[in-house]
Amino acid sequence: MVIYMLRNLREYIAPDELKITITMDKVNILNYDRLRDITDKEISFSKNNKKVKVVGKDLKLNKLLDQEVLIIGNIKKVEIDNG
Numbered sequence: 001m002v003i004y005m006l007r008n009l010r011e012y013i014a015p016d017e018l019k020i021t022i023t024m025d026k027v028n029i030l031n032y033d034r035l036r037d038i039t040d041k042e043i044s045f046s047k048n049n050k051k052v053k054v055v056g057k058d059l060k061l062n063k064l065l066d067q068e069v070l071i072i073g074n075i076k077k078v079e080i081d082n083g
Contacts, residue, residue: 018047022078026062027054027071035069043071049083 019030029052032045038061044053059073 018050018052020052020078020080022075025072025075027075027078028068029071030068032067032069040073045069051081051083053079053081055079 016031021028032047034046036044040059042055043059054071056076057074062072063070
């Protein structure tokens with residue numbers, strides 16, 4: 001239980017902070033405000049004045065919830081613009 005709490009401490013401290021998790025073929029984004037653009041080559045989001053752009057090939061929204069999205073495909077890069 002203690003290990004679980006330490007691993008997720010950041011979520012307890014800032015539960016609405018923008019969080020991006022990247023794996024080889026997936027990008028999970030939590031707590032975004034707005035979905036900006038969707039194409040098979042680029043998907044972008046914003047949170048306050050921060051912008052996130054996922055670039056690749058054959059990109060698809062695998063899971064789309066209120067403030068969470070899972071992007072799958074051939075991920076080339078993830079760009080973050082802090083405004």
